Amino acid sequence: MRLALASLRTNKLRSALTLLGIVIGIASVIAMMSIGEGGRKLVSMELAGLGSDLIFVQPDYTAEAISGARRKSLTYEDAEAIRKWCPAVAGVSVQRVGMVTVKYGTDRYNTSATFTDEGLSTMYQGRLKEGRFLQELDVRIQRPVVILGGSLANKFFGESGAIGEKVKVNGQSFSVIGVMKEEGRTIFGENPSDMSVYLPITHSKRMTGSDEVAFIYCEARDTSQVREAMDQIKRVLAQRHGKDASFSVISSASILEVTETVARIFTVILGGIGGISLLVGGIGVMNIMLVSVTERTREVGIRKAVGAKKGDILKQFLFEAISLCLVGGAIGILLGWALAALIAKIAKWPTYVSLFSIAVAVISASFSGVVFGVYPAYKAANLDPIEALRYE
């Protein structure tokens, strides 16, 4: 009804302030959901890049935490055994993480080192900026070679020219054979992997005093053999560590599934936080509508005297509340979108405004219009025309 819109226009400032509540609510729903969705997309893309035929073997940290039993460690030899005795496994790689000191000239950094082998090329496919990954020989003969994280290489050598240079790792001289791409900043600050180094695993014992392996990852011969490969790996580990040895052996497909689920929950929680501000905005709408009904009691009386039915009055006020919320919703979507883009730019966090989140926003905007408009509208509709006409 035109008259409903006209009355919104008359109280411009008040309508605008009410609108603001809805705008902020919808904008935060959109922005929050875009952060969650973006994170989910990033994780799935990263995991999808791994392929669905990978198997991860780790000491079972949960069992240790629950029962207090000393966990069994994985060693480089375990990886060798898997390579040898598991026919369904095509490739095996190991990783161990420790802290090292890296020095070039007068610059020195304490940073994390990933001790690994030639399997790195599978794991980190496409992430190398220049140079090469580790080769089998590098590992076997403990060649003093190192791959630098993107930021670290930048700090030492600038944009290029790192390959072939020598850096000191824990005092020993290593040649740089590769530089990783920069992962970029995360929402929490600089990505730590940009500052780390990658070394042949055979250096691990001397540098960190341990050759315990954090995890072994294996590639099944093909996707259909993943289950078989997992069984073979478990059998080999049981043989080497005893029957009660608990290791977690999981496939990349199931990790993908779990992360997707977690990310989805994350999105819902973030959306919920946005939803709370929408609720606050909705209460603002209800407040203003109640004021408006009281102010326009006489108008309601006039309308009723000339033949407006309850339903007509109800519709008028409801329509007013819903149009407030929808206009607010539309502005909120645009603002939320802009906010998402800003977050993406400043925090380098990939945001993604999905059609779904826009649908959620539109639906919740009109829904809050109905929910928070219905009580004031009902109140107006049930005014006694005589009382209403007498109202000053």
Next chain:
Amino acid sequence: MINAKDIEKVYDTGAIQVAALRGVSLKVERGESVAIIGPSGSGKSTLMNILGCLDRPTSGTYSLDGREVSTLSDDELAEIRNKKIGFVFQTFNLLPRATALENVELPLVYSGVQGSVRRKRALSALEKVGLADRAHHRPNELSGGQAQRVAIARALVTEPAIILADEPTGNLDTKSGLEVMRILRELHEQGITIILVTHNPEIAAMADRFVEIRDGLIVREGNGSDILERPAGAEEGKGGAS
């Protein structure tokens, strides 16, 4: 047209019950004009509200245009008001934010008349009260007399059977008041039933007939010209002619 019998209205104010009407019977024929007079608090406004289908009697029957309306629901009453009754109030009761034309259109909005037809009918109603040139003015841009004429246009735009006017001249100067009464009388001559509520005997004298109410009861009835206990020449020669 109007046949109200033994109308009682009791207001329950919690502690005490106030009887505003204590058995009023009133018959009004089609095309008649009737003035309801009485001091304030006499119950004449209550009677007007009931006759105007804004309120229901506590007891008694009221048939309007052959239909018993004392037991209808709120929405049914709204429809009767929309189709059969036009209101003119002392305080005009125009929507302040709407133009004169929009105000006149309002009853037609609720009877579901489409936009262009609505506009045409509203304009012709405004023409009848001589305000076609003020169609796009808002109430605060109109004089009191003009505002009341807009209200009359609104009352007659649905071509109602009855126009109920509650102190239509109460807020107007003498000249505007006479102008408003002239229009009402014109409508009456066109065959519209008019019920006028007033405490001004001179205004009431312009009706065919008057009914005086005191303390919720009819105490006196008579021809409009008899209301003034003065020689007939003093009432400007305007009595019921129909």
